[in-house]
Amino acid sequence: MKILVVGGGGREHALVWKIAQSPLVSKVYCAPGNPGISKLAECVDISSDNLEELAEFAALEHIDFTVVGPEAPLIAGIVDVFECRGLKIFGPSPDPARIEGSKVFAKKLMQTSGIPTADFWICDSLTVARARTADYYGIHGKDARIVIKADGLAAGKGVVVAASLEEAEDALQKFMSDRIFGSAGDVVVIEECLIGEEASIIAITDGETVRPLIPSQDHKRAYDGDLGPNTGGMGAYAPVPIIPLDTVDIAVEQILKPAVAAIRGLGIPYRGFLYAGIMVTKDGLKTIEFNCRLGDPETQTILPLLESDIVPILIRATECTLEQAEIKWRDASSVCITAASGGYPGIFQSGKVISGLEQASEREGCVVFHAGTKEKDGNILTAGGRVLSVTAVGADLEEASIHAYGAMSDIYFEGMHFRKDIAARALQSDSTKV
Numbered sequence: 001m002k003i004l005v006v007g008g009g010g011r012e013h014a015l016v017w018k019i020a021q022s023p024l025v026s027k028v029y030c031a032p033g034n035p036g037i038s039k040l041a042e043c044v045d046i047s048s049d050n051l052e053e054l055a056e057f058a059a060l061e062h063i064d065f066t067v068v069g070p071e072a073p074l075i076a077g078i079v080d081v082f083e084c085r086g087l088k089i090f091g092p093s094p095d096p097a098r099i100e101g102s103k104v105f106a107k108k109l110m111q112t113s114g115i116p117t118a119d120f121w122i123c124d125s126l127t128v129a130r131a132r133t134a135d136y137y138g139i140h141g142k143d144a145r146i147v148i149k150a151d152g153l154a155a156g157k158g159v160v161v162a163a164s165l166e167e168a169e170d171a172l173q174k175f176m177s178d179r180i181f182g183s184a185g186d187v188v189v190i191e192e193c194l195i196g197e198e199a200s201i202i203a204i205t206d207g208e209t210v211r212p213l214i215p216s217q218d219h220k221r222a223y224d225g226d227l228g229p230n231t232g233g234m235g236a237y238a239p240v241p242i243i244p245l246d247t248v249d250i251a252v253e254q255i256l257k258p259a260v261a262a263i264r265g266l267g268i269p270y271r272g273f274l275y276a277g278i279m280v281t282k283d284g285l286k287t288i289e290f291n292c293r294l295g296d297p298e299t300q301t302i303l304p305l306l307e308s309d310i311v312p313i314l315i316r317a318t319e320c321t322l323e324q325a326e327i328k329w330r331d332a333s334s335v336c337i338t339a340a341s342g343g344y345p346g347i348f349q350s351g352k353v354i355s356g357l358e359q360a361s362e363r364e365g366c367v368v369f370h371a372g373t374k375e376k377d378g379n380i381l382t383a384g385g386r387v388l389s390v391t392a393v394g395a396d397l398e399e400a401s402i403h404a405y406g407a408m409s410d411i412y413f414e415g416m417h418f419r420k421d422i423a424a425r426a427l428q429s430d431s432t433k434v
Contacts, residue, residue: 007069010371011296036370075101145193152184196281206322207269215243235422342415344385356410
């Protein structure tokens with residue numbers, strides 16, 4: 001088989017890395033790819049948002065199957081574009097992909113389907129949003145926390161957890177007046193702030209069958225101790241001690257299956273990855289958000305633990321025979337650490353030479369996944385906010401963490417920063433041994 005992977009970040013590098021291991025695959029292409037991906041696949045200079053050109057390439061090259069990594073092309077309709085040409089592709093159609101493309105759509109779907117989530121209010125003007133926020137703080141006090149979410153796509157950064165009325169009003173100003181995320185901030189969702197431990201449970205579904213992947217925990221904040229602004233993700237680990245198998249079963253029954261059924265009821269079955277961001281609270285599981293694709297850096301954490309060949313699983317999901325798929329996991333743990341450019345998630349510089357990549361990759365159980373990198377004159381340079389991820393697999397989280405941080409110590413570029421506490425909370429638990 002010839003397979004095309006759409007995207008060029010760390011998630012797509014991990015997908016290419018896993019797909020290339022399949023004995024069913026003769027060649028992997030990636031559009032646009034990155035220097036790390038180029039070691040495993042032929043990179044094609046087509047942007048992931050150029051849907052027609054991607055479909056044309058797939059048709060001309062007789063691509064047997066396409067896998068889409070990022071959310072933007074899915075929401076823009078890449079699945080419809082490909083299927084209209086008779087091309088096989090993995091991922092949800094644009095209508096069900098609204099579960100990520102619109103926070104309003106997702107919250108209403110949760111509400112009507114009885115999916116547990118935070119109380120929320122939808123505001124379509126700055127005046128209404130300010131009034132709702134002031135009311136909330138008036139009821140709950142000045143020390144309350146509230147969550148402000150841009151309705152549309154904002155590269156994982158359109159969420160602010162405000163610790164005061166002033167912070168909430170500042171976020172509303174930036175989202176709805178300054179329009180830092182463009183039209184994504186035309187409407188906002190204001191939510192109560194849930195208290196508990198957050199985790200990611202990603203499932204694969206063919207519209208009927210829902211098969212969960214191993215749970216993981218992302219670290220969204222930029223700095224140690226969960227301080228600083230939200231980012232696209234600074235690291236992750238799996239498995240998650242607070243999400244044992246019986247909790248996964250609850251999440252499937254109370255959150256993932258109802259969402260898939262609700263979307264099916266709208267007329268277009270959901271086929272693809274469905275990501276549920278959940279919070280483990282004193283009142284049980286609550287749903288924070290849904291995404292229509294694999295997470296990043298969760299993918300870099302999860303796929304190294306997948307023992308099964310991923311390609312038959314993806315194909316079965318597309319052909320609506322997922323119930324027959326074999327999904328086996330390694331009896332191990334993984335830790336993924338993201339290295340970011342100085343200043344990220346704010347203004348950052350690019351073009352810094354990266355050293356130590358080969359040494360890090362040669363460490364036991366370690367893989368370096370490229371994200372924001374480029375190649376010039378034989379050097380690998382930084383070319384984004386999140387530059388790369390180091391993933392290590394070990395017998396338990398402690399061993400995986402030691403390997404991952406050891407490998408990260410080999411890597412250097414000017415301004416580089418990374419969190420030193422990925423999986424730290426889990427490592428304090430006696431249940432991290434597997």
